Amino acid sequence: MDFRRRTFIGAAGLAFTGWDRDWHRLRLSGRLVLPGDPDYDVQRRPFNTLYEQRRPAAIALCATEDDVARCLEHASRERLPVAARSGRHSYAGYSVPEGGLVVDLAALAGVRPGREAVVGAGTSMIELYERLGAAGRLLPGGTCRSVGIGGLALGGGISVVARAYGLTCDHLVGARVVTPDGCLRRVDAEHDPDLFWALRGGGGGNFGVVTSFRFGTAPARDLVPFVLITPPGAEVDVFGAWQEWLADLPDELWTACRLEMGRPPSALVSGCWVGTPEGLAPWLDRFAAKVPVLSRDVRPMDYLTAMRHFAGCLDGCPPVEGNRFVASSRVLRGPVDPATAVRLVDRPRSGAILFDSFGGAIARVRPDATAFPHRDASASAQIFVDATGVAEAEARRELAEVRDGLGASGGYVNYIDPEMPDWRAAYYGRNHARLHRVARRYDPDRVLAFPQAV
Ligand SMILES: Cc1cc2nc3c(=O)[nH]c(=O)nc-3n(C[C@H](O)[C@H](O)[C@H](O)COP(=O)(O)OP(=O)(O)OC[C@H]3O[C@@H](n4cnc5c(N)ncnc54)[C@H](O)[C@@H]3O)c2cc1C
Numbered sequence: 204m205d206f207r208r209r210t211f212i213g214a215a216g217l218a219f220t221g222w223d224r225d226w227h228r229l230r231l232s233g234r235l236v237l238p239g240d241p242d243y244d245v246q247r248r249p250f251n252t253l254y255e256q257r258r259p260a261a262i263a264l265c266a267t268e269d270d271v272a273r274c275l276e277h278a279s280r281e282r283l284p285v286a287a288r289s290g291r292h293s294y295a296g297y298s299v300p301e302g303g304l305v306v307d308l309a310a311l312a313g314v315r316p317g318r319e320a321v322v323g324a325g326t327s328m329i330e331l332y333e334r335l336g337a338a339g340r341l342l343p344g345g346t347c348r349s350v351g352i353g354g355l356a357l358g359g360g361i362s363v364v365a366r367a368y369g370l371t372c373d374h375l376v377g378a379r380v381v382t383p384d385g386c387l388r389r390v391d392a393e394h395d396p397d398l399f400w401a402l403r404g405g406g407g408g409n410f411g412v413v414t415s416f417r418f419g420t421a422p423a424r425d426l427v428p429f430v431l432i433t434p435p436g437a438e439v440d441v442f443g444a445w446q447e448w449l450a451d452l453p454d455e456l457w458t459a460c461r462l463e464m465g466r467p468p469s470a471l472v473s474g475c476w477v478g479t480p481e482g483l484a485p486w487l488d489r490f491a492a493k494v495p496v497l498s499r500d501v502r503p504m505d506y507l508t509a510m511r512h513f514a515g516c517l518d519g520c521p522p523v524e525g526n527r528f529v530a531s532s533r534v535l536r537g538p539v540d541p542a543t544a545v546r547l548v549d550r551p552r553s554g555a556i557l558f559d560s561f562g563g564a565i566a567r568v569r570p571d572a573t574a575f576p577h578r579d580a581s582a583s584a585q586i587f588v589d590a591t592g593v594a595e596a597e598a599r600r601e602l603a604e605v606r607d608g609l610g611a612s613g614g615y616v617n618y619i620d621p622e623m624p625d626w627r628a629a630y631y632g633r634n635h636a637r638l639h640r641v642a643r644r645y646d647p648d649r650v651l652a653f654p655q656a657v
Pocket residue numbers: 250286287288289290291292293294297298308324344345346347349350351352353354355357358359360361362406407408409411412413414617618
């Protein structure tokens with residue numbers, strides 16, 4: 204046993220001491236990356252580089268489900284913080300615990316397409332779309348190419364076809380989960396039904412580590428991504444018209460309105476239609492009747508090309524580069540005052556509020572049928588502030604101004620915000636009490652604890 208003393212510097216600048224862990228007892232088919240390993244700095248790096256100083260005690264590059272079970276047993280025995288990691292995109296860096304063990308699932312990637320697709324927990328969005336699209340199947344998922352299915356599906360999963368097909372988690376029919384007792388469970392509506400309920404929107408990092416998902420898929424359909432250019436200076440009218448437009452959209456039409464920070468701020472309306480451009484045109488006319496539209500960029504394409512388009516991979520995927528940012532969200536259950544929203548982004552800072560339309564198939568699921576509670580929302584508001592060259596505290600002050608100024612409550616757990624006021628109610632509403640019971644049942648010793656664990 205190696206009892207050399209080691210000092211870790213925490214993300215908050217606090218130094219704490221610990222003992223080197225008895226790592227030789229953690230035998231893996233995959234590889235354990237420790238500080239000092241030439242790979243360590245690459246392997247610990249999160250997408251949000253605000254957290255790039257985090258120093259986990261070890262990163263387990265798991266090759267099998269047994270590896271995952273051994274990691275959880277080891278962390279439990281050694282009382283180490285531990286977190287699963289799929290695509291590394293946690294806004295708060297929660298998949299890289301300071302001084303803890305990262306259970307990396309990248310090697311457990313892969314897709315077996317079909318009416319029910321089996322998706323390894325380390326699969327990225329673009330890999331998912333490539334494999335499903337080639338087989339003529341569709342699953343609603345995130346737009347960013349490198350987001351992992353692990354975090355995305357467990358928190359809900361908002362997509363450009365969400366109004367037609369619902370959330371990613373609405374398609375979950377089963378999962379293989381290693382719970383903190385080291386047990387591999389095949390979870391579905393009949394087996395561990397409470398856990399199955401919690402996996403659909405209860406948030407990544409809670410309950411256990413999912414090693415693979417089974418999703419119901421739909422036949423792939425042609426899509427029509429579009430962008431509407433509106434006059435500069437008309438942002439208040441544009442956002443007001445966009446909110447009115449949401450009131451009677453068909454399910455086939457999903458849309459977003461981006462209010463970009465700046466002096467002056469700007470607005471951009473975009474979206475995606477399931478079907479042909481002819482079907483879309485009358486709906487765009489309706490929007491154009493409310494506010495001048497200078498030009499329409501309407502691009503019909505097949506499903507796979509559309510998903511590459513949204514992922515920025517039409518000419519091949521560029522390498523994944525992280526960003527330094529702070530982010531949060533609100534959930535809209537009624538209109539936001541357009542003048543207030545535009546005033547909030549009128550600031551000399553890089554960032555945005557991105558409003559994504561809800562409704563349609565999302566709203567046809569009861570708020571307590573899955574753990575995702577925001578079924579009656581009209582839209583979500585994703586807020587981010589670029590923190591490049593800015594002190595974190597200053598970026599967070601501006602983020603809070605926007606988040607708290609919108610006059611909306613609620614939050615989307617996948618846009619996890621370490622400073623979200625009353626986060627339990629915001630992310631989970633009335634579902635929190637049941638989620639808490641499920642978490643205590645499957646993780647009674649809080650092996651998977653993290654700052655916003657259920
Ligand atoms: C650039 C960008 C674009 C995004 N676009 C979208 C979008 O279009 N739609 C949308 O809904 N969201 C989107 N998100 C949010 C995204 O869904 C969340 O950040 C999600 O948590 C990322 O999952 P991940 O696996 O990549 O991240 P990770 O950092 O690996 O994990 C996130 C959390 O889930 C846990 N976790 C990961 N895998 C597992 C697992 N297998 N079992 C148990 N827990 C697990 C981690 O411990 C951590 O707490 C985006 C985020 C970014 C940064």
